[in-house]
Amino acid sequence: MKTSTTHRLLNHLQEAVLERKNVMENVLSSAYDEFSDHLASLAESRLPIPERLRRLRHMETELDAYMNMAGSRADSRTHIYLMKASGLVRTEIELLHFALRYPECRDTVPDTDKGRTGLFSLRWKGSLVNLMELIASLYYLGVITDGNGNRQSFASLVTAFEEFLHIRIPKPYDLRADLARRKKNLSVLLPRLREAFEKNIINCGIGNG
Template sequence: MDYQTLTECDFFRFVSQNTEAAKIRIAYDEFSQTIFHSYVEAGNPYRLLFALIYAEVELQSLHDTLSDEKDGKAAYLKKALALVRRMLENLQTQVPPLSAIPLNNSPSSFRWTGSLVELIEVIYALDEMGCINDGQNDIKELTAFFGSQLGMEIKDSHCYNAYTDMKRRKSESRTYFLDRMRERLNLRMQRDDAKERARR
């Protein structure tokens, strides 16, 4: 769940435009249902928590801007704001603070045996493809995660310097490691195909 999911509902668009009250009411109902479904189905309660916090800020801003309106917008904004705040209160009693999450300090049985630049190349490629959390990551968080899983400490300066080195490469393709990976994986599949043909 992206933190902007709730603010992308029609309700936010309708209350900021000249929309008739009936449509705003329907959009408010859909907004409420989205919150309730997200609450019930929350696989990651922190994502819902962040989405509610973001929605609260946006609703408060809209309410402050439109509080003098007499066409019902302010009333629905007030209701939506109250709902989001009640859900936040309820969720916060069930979700421990991030600082309370125990870190897994057991050493991993896996370690990176390639070069740091090669690992950074893979991490940047995964980030660019949006393969982890739909691409909603900070590259520093990703490098810290991979480093912790593979027994490496990757400082921000290491990450930046490695990426800068990659960009300075003069070849037609600057993704040396990814190119070698692609080539080696294709060769492996060709070998497997040849073995299968030999068994027939």
């Protein structure tokens, strides 16, 4: 069977079911959290509903295939994550069908940006890895929430920055992992931001006691 390219979680589930590999709990848990964020990002995207439904159906088909092949052979850990992932996908499919049946219930974005055309010319001139350093820091701090005060998912922040800065951030989870591969220089952008901030604060006279 062709290896899944949909998401890392599906690759691990395939390894556990078809190759009978022992995938560790922390690996499955991390991949599951990413998968949940991925579905949330897909739901919040501006893709047409038929395209979103097509992607979800592909995931559902793949998960159903693993479930059928696993049968009683799958260990309890693998079975739990198969069930949880399938439940998430089914929920998203049901919500899309609900949106199609009741279009008046779809969320609408308030038209509050009239006269603010300058906002839409913003661009990011730095590297994608440095931008990911900023996004990851904000996510870990949990300082960005929705209108109800709920912490935003990592995928939601990535999508927001993509729209805000008119940039495409491919494979954001891989980019975030690249930060750990910097070894001694884990943070590059943040020290530069601090230096620029403190220098200009002093120049403004605020830091002169």
